[in-house]
Amino acid sequence: MDKSKFKYHPFYCEENIWHLANEIVVQFQQSFVLFISSPHEIFPIWNQDQSSGPEEVLFWDYHVIFLVYENQWKILDFNTLLSFPENAKIYFNQSFRPEHVYHFIYPPHFKFIETDTYLNKFSSDRSHMQEASGDFLKPPPPWSVINQNLKPNFSDFINFNSKKLGEILNLEEVLNFISKKQK
Numbered sequence: 001m002d003k004s005k006f007k008y009h010p011f012y013c014e015e016n017i018w019h020l021a022n023e024i025v026v027q028f029q030q031s032f033v034l035f036i037s038s039p040h041e042i043f044p045i046w047n048q049d050q051s052s053g054p055e056e057v058l059f060w061d062y063h064v065i066f067l068v069y070e071n072q073w074k075i076l077d078f079n080t081l082l083s084f085p086e087n088a089k090i091y092f093n094q095s096f097r098p099e100h101v102y103h104f105i106y107p108p109h110f111k112f113i114e115t116d117t118y119l120n121k122f123s124s125d126r127s128h129m130q131e132a133s134g135d136f137l138k139p140p141p142p143w144s145v146i147n148q149n150l151k152p153n154f155s156d157f158i159n160f161n162s163k164k165l166g167e168i169l170n171l172e173e174v175l176n177f178i179s180k181k182q183k
Helices: 013-027 088-096 101-105 115-121 154-158 171-181
Strands: 030-037 043-045 058-060 063-069 073-076 109-114 167-170
Touching: 013 030, 013 063, 013 115, 030 043, 030 115, 030 154, 043 088, 073 088, 088 171, 109 115, 167 171
Parallel strands: none
Antiparallel strands: 030 063, 030 109, 043 058, 063 073, 109 167
């Protein structure tokens, strides 16, 4: 799969994944959109294109990826240095390094959101990417905001104190989940 064939805009992973899921969801037996963050609203991740290489850790406040199943679980992450798609077990082990000290200090959490729920309910006015002055921290995508007929609800999706939109798992639980489906 060639990721350059899909809509992409830097620093707007939630919108990139929405467009990707909207375009390819029918190809897969099962899929989830995963929001990643931590109780500290910061987590370490490796193998990201914003780092200087695969061994350099990068800290995000949140990230969004697409988990799909067709004979095995795979991850689609526009920002990974790994393959697109990548085997989910490889992706999680190479991206989150459970043996690293940062993993213990800022453990990542993963909110599993049913793809249909995400496609139909997600709406963002991009205000989370704006300063108090209204200036954008990073330039917004050229396309219209998603589901603009809905009240903006980005904060509901990134809220890891609520299971309202999806189940929240730690890395070990995610690895158990993908291992069971791959048998």
